[in-house]
Amino acid sequence: AQTVTQSQPEMSVQEAETVTLSCTYDTSESDYYLFWYKQPPSRQMILVIRQEAYKQQNATENRFSVNFQKAAKSFSLKISDSQLGDAAMYFCAYRSLQYNNNDMRFGAGTRLTVKP
Amino acid sequence: EPEVTQTPSHQVTQMGQEVILRCVPISNHLYFYWYRQILGQKVEFLVSFYNNEISEKSEIFDDQFSVERPDGSNFTLKIRSTKLEDSAMYFCASRGAIYTDTQYFGPGTRLTVL
Numbered sequence: 001a002q003t004v005t006q007s008q009p010e011m012s013v014q015e016a017e018t019v020t021l022s023c024t025y026d027t028s029e030s031d032y033y034l035f036w037y038k039q040p041p042s043r044q045m046i047l048v049i050r051q052e053a054y055k056q057q058n059a060t061e062n063r064f065s066v067n068f069q070k071a072a073k074s075f076s077l078k079i080s081d082s083q084l085g086d087a088a089m090y091f092c093a094y095r096s097l098q099y100n101n102n103d104m105r106f107g108a109g110t111r112l113t114v115k116p
Numbered sequence: 117e118p119e120v121t122q123t124p125s126h127q128v129t130q131m132g133q134e135v136i137l138r139c140v141p142i143s144n145h146l147y148f149y150w151y152r153q154i155l156g157q158k159v160e161f162l163v164s165f166y167n168n169e170i171s172e173k174s175e176i177f178d179d180q181f182s183v184e185r186p187d188g189s190n191f192t193l194k195i196r197s198t199k200l201e202d203s204a205m206y207f208c209a210s211r212g213a214i215y216t217d218t219q220y221f222g223p224g225t226r227l228t229v230l
């Protein structure tokens with residue numbers, strides 16, 4: 001079964017600085033999707049960024065980018081120019097593309113604090 | 117932009133009571149999911165639903181849980197006899213017909229069992 005590990009329970013960053021959140025995963029599959037979700041205090045799950053495993057190019061969404069290392073099974077999230085509104089729990093997630101086995105597997109999360 | 121909605125936002129119930137959590141997926145989506153997040157823990161998959169039947173379920177989804185799509189828009193999760201440990205945030209998600217589509221999550225229902 002696929003597992004997702006986030007080894008940093010908490011991270012802190014100064015406003016306007018850059019922070020990187022780590023995620024590793026374990027799978028025997030060659031094709032899958034990876035996601036980062038943001039969960040603010042409202043506890044809503046907000047999609048931040050998505051990466052298809054077959055793509056070598058790292059996904060980017062404005063201030064958010066990933067460093068996807070398929071061989072190392074690593075999928076880190078970089079937040080540039082951090083803003084106070086970025087403070088939240090961040091969950092890394094894996095999704096298989098096998099038919100009838102495409103539920104999301106989540107990591108334990110990293111709580112990001114942004115200091116003014 | 118279309119979104120997944122869930123009602124109620126917060127449900128309080130007594131242990132042993134039945135609860136129904138409601139979700140309205142995005143209208144042209146065909147795959148539906150329920151996830152659970154106990155406070156302070158990771159989000160866990162419960163069940164997926166396609167073509168009016170369960171396509172996959174986790175070990176958490178035991179006989180006290182059931183799902184239904186009673187009409188063309190709603191997707192419900194029923195917990196027959198709630199336990200204290202069922203207290204959690206329950207998220208509904210949906211995705212389109214293409215298997216590569218992203219799942220979109222609703223805002224969640226906070227269930228508190230007293």
